[in-house]
Amino acid sequence: MGRYRVRVATGNSAFSGSNNQVQLWLVGLRAEVELGLRLRPARGQMEDFEVDVSEDLGPLQFVKLRKIHLLIKDAWFCNHITVWVFEQSMEEKEIVFPCYRWVEGDGIICLPETTAWMIRNESQGLFQKHQEEELKARRTLYGWVSWKKGIPLSVAAASEKDLPLDARFHEEKKVDFERTRVVGVTEIALKRLYTLLSSWNSLEDFDQIFWGGKSALAKRVRLSWKDDDFFGYQFLNGVNPTLLRKSSSLPTRLVIPPGTEDLKAQLERKLQEGCLFEVDFSLLAGIQANVIQGERQHLAAPLLMLKMEPDGKLLPMVIQLQLPGSDSPVPPLFLPSDPSLTWLLAKAWVKNSDFQLHELQAHLLKTHLMAEVFAVATMRCLPGMHPIFKLLIPHLRYTLEINTRARTKLISNGGFFDQAVNTGGGGHLDVLRRATTCLTYRSLCPPDDLADRGLLGVPSAFYAHDAVRLWDIISRYVQGIVQLHYLEDEVVRSDPELQAWCREITEIGLCKAQERGFPVSFQSRDELCHFVTMCIFTCTAQHSAVNQGQLDWYTWVPNAPCTMRQPPPTTKDVTLEMVMATMPNVHQACIQMTISWHLGRFQPDMVPLGHHKEQYFSGPGPQAVLNRFQEDLYTLEREIVARNESLDLPYEYLKPSRIENSITI
Ligand SMILES: CC/C=C\C[C@@H](/C=C/C=C\C/C=C\C/C=C\C/C=C\CCC(=O)O)OO
Numbered sequence: 219m220g221r222y223r224v225r226v227a228t229g230n231s232a233f234s235g236s237n238n239q240v241q242l243w244l245v246g247l248r249a250e251v252e253l254g255l256r257l258r259p260a261r262g263q264m265e266d267f268e269v270d271v272s273e274d275l276g277p278l279q280f281v282k283l284r285k286i287h288l289l290i291k292d293a294w295f296c297n298h299i300t301v302w303v304f305e306q307s308m309e310e311k312e313i314v315f316p317c318y319r320w321v322e323g324d325g326i327i328c329l330p331e332t333t334a335w336m337i338r339n340e341s342q343g344l345f346q347k348h349q350e351e352e353l354k355a356r357r358t359l360y361g362w363v364s365w366k367k368g369i370p371l372s373v374a375a376a377s378e379k380d381l382p383l384d385a386r387f388h389e390e391k392k393v394d395f396e397r398t399r400v401v402g403v404t405e406i407a408l409k410r411l412y413t414l415l416s417s418w419n420s421l422e423d424f425d426q427i428f429w430g431g432k433s434a435l436a437k438r439v440r441l442s443w444k445d446d447d448f449f450g451y452q453f454l455n456g457v458n459p460t461l462l463r464k465s466s467s468l469p470t471r472l473v474i475p476p477g478t479e480d481l482k483a484q485l486e487r488k489l490q491e492g493c494l495f496e497v498d499f500s501l502l503a504g505i506q507a508n509v510i511q512g513e514r515q516h517l518a519a520p521l522l523m524l525k526m527e528p529d530g531k532l533l534p535m536v537i538q539l540q541l542p543g544s545d546s547p548v549p550p551l552f553l554p555s556d557p558s559l560t561w562l563l564a565k566a567w568v569k570n571s572d573f574q575l576h577e578l579q580a581h582l583l584k585t586h587l588m589a590e591v592f593a594v595a596t597m598r599c600l601p602g603m604h605p606i607f608k609l610l611i612p613h614l615r616y617t618l619e620i621n622t623r624a625r626t627k628l629i630s631n632g633g634f635f636d637q638a639v640n641t642g643g644g645g646h647l648d649v650l651r652r653a654t655t656c657l658t659y660r661s662l663c664p665p666d667d668l669a670d671r672g673l674l675g676v677p678s679a680f681y682a683h684d685a686v687r688l689w690d691i692i693s694r695y696v697q698g699i700v701q702l703h704y705l706e707d708e709v710v711r712s713d714p715e716l717q718a719w720c721r722e723i724t725e726i727g728l729c730k731a732q733e734r735g736f737p738v739s740f741q742s743r744d745e746l747c748h749f750v751t752m753c754i755f756t757c758t759a760q761h762s763a764v765n766q767g768q769l770d771w772y773t774w775v776p777n778a779p780c781t782m783r784q785p786p787p788t789t790k791d792v793t794l795e796m797v798m799a800t801m802p803n804v805h806q807a808c809i810q811m812t813i814s815w816h817l818g819r820f821q822p823d824m825v826p827l828g829h830h831k832e833q834y835f836s837g838p839g840p841q842a843v844l845n846r847f848q849e850d851l852y853t854l855e856r857e858i859v860a861r862n863e864s865l866d867l868p869y870e871y872l873k874p875s876r877i878e879n880s881i882t883i
Pocket residue numbers: 398399400401402403406577578581582586620621623624627628629765812813816817883
């Protein structure tokens with residue numbers, strides 16, 4: 219018995235309130251009581267009321283709530299219920315029941331109090347029963363589907379409309395996304411009209427469409443894209459810093475033609491000096507090129523060799539556009555000393571190839587699709603009261619919807635890849651399949667990946683430096699939360715939901731990825747922390763590193779052509795006509811500009827890394843861990859700002875204030 223003050227907190231997004239009435243129960247260890255209220259929750263409001271309860275409820279464990287509609291169902295977004303307990307001769311006690319979900323229909327929803335997982339063994343099985351019922355319902359809502367064979371599984375949803383309401387964009391996000399889509403459609407139409415009667419036979423003609431959404435750096439790209447140091451810089455700190463690696467030997471595919479022995483000597487000297495680097499696009503070899511409006515497109519599988527200069531500049535030394543083969547046992551090598559248009563076209567082929575592997579491997583597969591596997595497995599295996607659910611859920615916001623939209627608009631039949639990209643038309647799916655077969659756990663963990671690629675400690679590798687710093691900061695945050703909940707390794711080993719989550723990711727979502735280093739169980743807190751750190755890093759920092767740069771590096775189309783309309787050159791005699799016949803046409807270039815702007819622009823409702831408002835945990839312990847996380851991020855922010863001040867090209871993509879807390883675009 220005692221007096222209770224109850225606070226009902228409603229979400230702040232549009233339509234979060236409800237005209238339906240809400241009924242509440244307090245459920246204690248010894249009894250439960252219906253509060254007899256009929257509340258109409260209002261958007262953004264916290265509504266308090268007090269009740270005297272005659273029964274002895276015992277320690278509160280749940281709040282149950284139900285929305286009652288007379289005529290019209292009106293969904294309600296409940297943030298949380300907070301209860302203050304006034305008991306005789308005891309100071310007031312605050313108990314929080316997190317929700318952060320839509321309440322639809324008229325079913326009863328059970329909200330465990332925030333520390334339930336820690337006391338689950340003393341609750342006469344009440345929490346266990348709740349967890350089982352919750353996961354049963356979630357497994358019905360969140361199903362797996364194989365969208366295309368040979369790539370990670372996705373959420374079962376033909377379009378975003380099929381997703382559960384809790385996975386959908388909130389109104390503000392949806393309106394913004396649709397508005398910019400309309401802007402994009404309009405922009406493409408206007409550019410087509412504007413260029414209908416104009417020429418398209420010089421590189422400067424791309425200026426005719428170089429308006430609309432673009433950044434200051436995009437304007438710099440337009441001026442500097444032909445420069446070799448600007449070209450090389452992008453493999454270190456551009457939109458795709460994932461392919462560059464330090465050479466440990468001359469690649470076997472690099473067949474040196476007779477008469478170019480001095481090139482071989484230069485390469486070997488740079489190798490000996492430890493400053494030879496390479497980017498190998500062999501993954502593209504043999505991929506079927508797209509046919510766009512009846513016009514066959516073309517693909518290459520380049521190898522690029524670069525040298526790291528003492529001043530930190532990375533300069534291209536040689537480009538081989540195709541693998542040696544029976545029809546071309548000694549493919550031509552293109553050099554900086556070649557005629558300028560020849561060398562420019564060879565570099566354009568490298569950047570077109572980089573566009574393919576960036577968008578499909580680094581961006582879609584290694585961030586979006588990985589995050590989707592984490593999201594579906596989390597919803598299917600971890601109950602809301604589980605500490606790893608609480609840790610991860612803020613980093614999974616909106617991901618299922620943006621990925622579903624990508625599958626229906628970008629990489630679908632007739633989508634933008636089919637309309638304007640030379641791996642479109644089905645080749646893009648083969649690239650995804652090949653990339654999936656070489657997707658290792660190590661490649662998703664920067665300390666391992668950058669060590670394997672020889673990029674640790676390289677002064678001008680700003681992505682590498684910032685990625686390792688962020689990994690360490692996120693790792694400390696994860697360890698802080700894990701150590702509050704798993705007091706020893708045995709607790710990890712004996713947590714059935716956690717072990718099921720691990721298996722569901724590796725064996726189901728990633729289609730038996732244990733052969734590529736992914737775990738099928740966690741044997742220690744360290745193993746758990748490493749994996750969860752990888753999840754959060756992938757969903758936040760890594761996506762920021764490979765998504766934001768689309769606006770900067772892809773809107774000046776010649777810097778990263780989305781398609782190539784003629785075969786790669788086999789001689790050094792390249793004319794401007796050949797270059798312009800190869801580069802994307804007006805329509806393809808307009809699509810590239812618009813999509814790059816749409817996907818790379820700053821999201822208006824973005825939540826910066828570590829600054830989500832939802833409070834899934836309560837108490838001083840978790841709050842101190844989150845505070846430390848935010849402090850560490852702020853320290854890194856200041857470090858990066860200070861470093862960037864001395865740079866001609868500041869590296870901004872891993873500035874914590876620019877990293878979104880989840881993959882939403
Ligand atoms: C290869 C894709 C890489 C990563 C996925 C990407 C997510 C994209 C998700 C949705 C984008 C879908 C469509 C774009 C929407 C509008 C574009 C604007 C205008 C297009 C004109 C038109 O609609 O005809 O990560 O960011």
